[in-house]
Structures are given as structure tokens and as C-alpha cells.
Amino acid sequence: MADQEQIRFEALLCRALAAEKGAAFAFAVLPMEASALLPRRGRMTVDVTLAAHAFRVTLEPDGRGSHWLRLPESVLEASGNQAGETASFRLQPVDPEPDPELPADFAAALVEIPEARATWAAATPIARVDWIHWITTAKLEKTRAKRIRDACGMLASGKKRVCCFDASGIYSKAFSAPVPGPLPPKKRA
Structure with missing residues (x-):
């Protein structure tokens, strides 16, 4: 993560209201200012650090001009953070973008x-x-x-790019960040 300047931001850690495919997950929505520093509004791979725990993830467009990221449960636990807290992040786009997994x-x-x-x-x-x-x-x-x-x-027919697809979801309203679920009860110290 040294070639390009890292993007630093704070974001609220949330739990998804509706569990995707039955598995609950944590996520964070990037502030607009942080997302504006990224090279594109669509999906992209980034290296992320949360409380000294580094991981690679694909940012997803939130349909509002920003992005959201899924937090691996192992990283959330290792970082000592939990849903409902604001956490400090560092991220950097992976360059070059890795080849995606073909369904x-x-x-x-x-x-x-x-x-x-x-x-x-x-x-x-x-x-x-x-x-x-x-x-x-x-x-x-x-x-x-x-x-x-x-x-x-x-x-x-030779088209290298998909036509008529708004990768950001801004114009089509096709994408959004997950809906945050209720916060867990605070742990007593």
C-alpha cells in the first residue's frame, strides 16, 4: 500500500438488517469525501486497514455517489471493533485492478x-x-x-465494454448499501 497515498476516513460499523444468503455481515459506508478520492464510482478492489488489520475487499457502489465495503468477520473481531462504533480506516485502490473471478x-x-x-x-x-x-x-x-x-x-460483436450499464447506480438507482440493522446491546466493562 505504499505507491499511492492512502485514503483515511472514519465510518460507522453496521450490521446488515437483512442477512444475505442467511449469513449476517458487518459493513461500513465510505463518507462521500473519501469516496470522491477514488478513481471510479463503480466496483473496485482496495486494500483496507482497520485497527492494524489489513485485508483486501471489493468496494461496492452505494447508488449515491459513494461506496460501501463488507467487513470480514475475522477482521472485525481481531480489530476489537463492533457494530455501532465509529472506526478509523485506511484504504488504497489496488493497481492494477486484479482480474475478477468469472462466474x-x-x-x-x-x-x-x-x-x-x-x-x-x-x-x-x-x-x-x-x-x-x-x-x-x-x-x-x-x-x-x-x-x-x-x-x-x-x-x-467486438464490444469490450458493457453498454447501457450505470456501474455506480447513481442514475439507474440499481445499487445501494445494505440497510443497517438494530445495534447490538453495549457490552458492559
């Missing part, structure tokens, strides 16, 4: 279309992040399947 259903579709696979191979990691984000944010399985078919068609 199995999209990978299988790309195998079937050599032209799409060739364009995918020539796309930048950020473009790939946006393609995958567009596909994985479909709320219905049939929408996801259609997006995979559409992506393969666009890639086969």
Missing part, C-alpha cells in the same frame, strides 16, 4: 462462443469487472440468463 455460468457460455471469448480476453480487468457486475446484479435467474446471452452477443 461459472458465464464462463460456460463464453466457452461456447470463440468470438466472445476472444473479445473477453482482450478486455481490461475494469471492463471485465463491469461485465460481471452487470450479470451478477440481476435479481431474477431469467434476467441473469438473458444478460449472459446478451453479454456473449455483445462480446462476439
Whole structure:
């Protein structure tokens, strides 16, 4: 984390109201001033330090011009922080952006279309992040399947970037940070 200046900020640690896939998780929303220092409004990988505990995470757009980040339970516990507290963070974008993990259903579709696979191979990691984000944010399985078919068609025609996709969620209102749940009772000292 030494090449670029780190972004420092404080944020409230929250627990998600609705547990995603049955698993509760902690998160923090970046203040607008901190998010404004980042190179993009969409998804991006960052190295984060919380109370001397470093980890790598993908920032998610909050649909309001900022980002939010999921906190690994192990880091939250090791840091000594808990939901309801304000914590100090340092973060730095990972440069270059790592290649995203390709979902199995999209990978299988790309195998079937050599032209799409060739364009995918020539796309930048950020473009790939946006393609995958567009596909994985479909709320219905049939929408996801259609997006995979559409992506393969666009890639086969030579499009390296997904069109008509607001990666920030600002204009489409497609993304938001999780809704904070009730705070746990304070531990007595």
C-alpha cells in the first residue's frame, strides 16, 4: 500500500438488517469525501486497514455517489471493533485492478462462443469487472440468463465494454448499501 497515498476516513460499523444468503455481515459506508478520492464510482478492489488489520475487499457502489465495503468477520473481531462504533480506516485502490473471478455460468457460455471469448480476453480487468457486475446484479435467474446471452452477443460483436450499464447506480438507482440493522446491546466493562 505504499505507491499511492492512502485514503483515511472514519465510518460507522453496521450490521446488515437483512442477512444475505442467511449469513449476517458487518459493513461500513465510505463518507462521500473519501469516496470522491477514488478513481471510479463503480466496483473496485482496495486494500483496507482497520485497527492494524489489513485485508483486501471489493468496494461496492452505494447508488449515491459513494461506496460501501463488507467487513470480514475475522477482521472485525481481531480489530476489537463492533457494530455501532465509529472506526478509523485506511484504504488504497489496488493497481492494477486484479482480474475478477468469472462466474461459472458465464464462463460456460463464453466457452461456447470463440468470438466472445476472444473479445473477453482482450478486455481490461475494469471492463471485465463491469461485465460481471452487470450479470451478477440481476435479481431474477431469467434476467441473469438473458444478460449472459446478451453479454456473449455483445462480446462476439467486438464490444469490450458493457453498454447501457450505470456501474455506480447513481442514475439507474440499481445499487445501494445494505440497510443497517438494530445495534447490538453495549457490552458492559
